[in-house]
Amino acid sequence: KQEVTQIPAALSVPEGENLVLNCSFTDSAIYNLQWFRQDPGKGLTSLLLIQSSQREQTSGRLNASLDKSSGRSTLYIAASQPGDSATYLCAVEEDDKLIFGTGTRLQVFP
Amino acid sequence: GAVVSQHPSRVICKSGTSVKIECRSLDFQATTMFWYRQFPKKSLMLMATSNEGSKATYEQGVEKDKFLINHASLTLSTLTVTSAHPEDSSFYICSTRDPYEQYFGPGTRLTVT
Numbered sequence: 001k002q003e004v005t006q007i008p009a010a011l012s013v014p015e016g017e018n019l020v021l022n023c024s025f026t027d028s029a030i031y032n033l034q035w036f037r038q039d040p041g042k043g044l045t046s047l048l049l050i051q052s053s054q055r056e057q058t059s060g061r062l063n064a065s066l067d068k069s070s071g072r073s074t075l076y077i078a079a080s081q082p083g084d085s086a087t088y089l090c091a092v093e094e095d096d097k098l099i100f101g102t103g104t105r106l107q108v109f110p
Numbered sequence: 111g112a113v114v115s116q117h118p119s120r121v122i123c124k125s126g127t128s129v130k131i132e133c134r135s136l137d138f139q140a141t142t143m144f145w146y147r148q149f150p151k152k153s154l155m156l157m158a159t160s161n162e163g164s165k166a167t168y169e170q171g172v173e174k175d176k177f178l179i180n181h182a183s184l185t186l187s188t189l190t191v192t193s194a195h196p197e198d199s200s201f202y203i204c205s206t207r208d209p210y211e212q213y214f215g216p217g218t219r220l221t222v223t
Contacts, residue, residue: 004153034211043116043203043216044154089153098144098205098212100153 004101012107019077023090030092112138116215133204139184140206148201194222
């Protein structure tokens with residue numbers, strides 16, 4: 001059974017820092033991996049999607065990497081801003097289903 | 111990407127009543143929609159996969175008689191929480207998918223008193 005874990009569970013940093021959020025999964029037979037952002041009480045916003053054949057994707061200050069063989073993905077946030085404060089979720093897709101990690105609650109303070 | 115709406119965004123109901131949540135795919139014909147549930151400070155858990163014109167597929171541990179799913183058209187799926195109890199209070203999110211990724215609705219906060 002696929003299990004997705006995110007570390008750390010919570011993170012509080014000053015503005016301007018570069019951050020790394022980690023996601024690990026137990027079964028490497030995934031179709032793709034997505035990173036999402038969730039603001040309190042809101043739905044999900046897709047940030048980056050990495051197909052299983054890809055190793056990384058970039059969008060603005062965000063960079064996500066995927067190492068299928070080791071079951072890991074990282075989300076790198078450059079020059080963090082208070083507006084980046086949210087919960088970040090990773091999810092792997094297998095058998096047409098998304099399996100979510102437990103999330104990392106990020107707070108960036110001015 | 112596809113745009114997904116949910117209605118209502120927030121609902122409070124009394125224990126024992128039923129509540130219907132709508133999920134609409136606004137610009138995309140969705141043969142498949144997904145329903146997720148999220149407990150406070152927890153991740154999303156897939157409840158069921160709804161297929162247009164056929165019965166939904168429920169995940170293990172999800173009561174199909176309690177969480178009724180109807181996917182009557184390519185743009186609308188509904189989740190009805192029957193005989194709601196306080197433990198059903200949660201954040202419910204639906205999603206659709208194109209061949210490459212999923213698109214999520216804004217969620218519905220259900221509170222059962």
